[in-house]
Amino acid sequence: MRIFVTGGAGFIGSALVRHLIENTEHEVLNFDKLTYAGTLSTVERVAKTFETGIEKTVRWYLDNQDWWRPLVAAKAAERRGVA
Numbered sequence: 001m002r003i004f005v006t007g008g009a010g011f012i013g014s015a016l017v018r019h020l021i022e023n024t025e026h027e028v029l030n031f032d033k034l035t036y037a038g039t040l041s042t043v044e045r046v047a048k049t050f051e052t053g054i055e056k057t058v059r060w061y062l063d064n065q066d067w068w069r070p071l072v073a074a075k076a077a078e079r080r081g082v083a
C-alpha cells in the first residue's frame with residue numbers, strides 16, 4: 001500500500017514514518033510544511049529525498065527506452081493522423 005503522511009517530520013508523524021518504513025512493506029510519502037516543529041533529521045535514517053525519487057524515475061526511463069519510445073511514437077503518429 002502507498003501511504004501519504006502529513007506532518008511526518010513532527011513528533012508523532014516522524015515516529016509513524018519510521019515505523020512504517022522499517023517494519024512494513026508499505027511505500028510512504030511524507031509531506032510536511034517544515035514549521036518550527038518539523039525537522040527532517042527525525043526521518044533522515046529512513047528517508048529518500050524528493051530529488052532522489054526524481055533521479056530514480058529519470059534513470060528508470062533512460063534504462064527502459066525500448067518500453068516507452070514505441071508508445072510515444074504511436075501516440076505522436078496518432079496525433080498527426082498517421083496511425
Ligand SMILES: NC(=O)c1ccc[n+]([C@@H]2O[C@H](COP(=O)([O-])OP(=O)(O)OC[C@H]3O[C@@H](n4cnc5c(N)ncnc54)[C@H](O)[C@@H]3O)[C@@H](O)[C@H]2O)c1
Binds near residue numbers: 006032033036
Ligand atoms: N504529541 C501529543 O501528545 C499529541 C496529543 C494529542 C494530539 N496531538 C495532535 O497530533 C498532531 C501531531 O502532533 P505532534 O506532537 O507530532 O506535533 P508536531 O508539532 O511535533 O508536528 C506537527 C508537524 O506538522 C507539520 N505541519 C504543520 N502544518 C502543516 C501543513 N499545513 N502541512 C504539512 N505539514 C504541516 C509541522 O511542520 C510538524 O512537523 C497535532 O495535530 C497535535 O495537536 C498530539
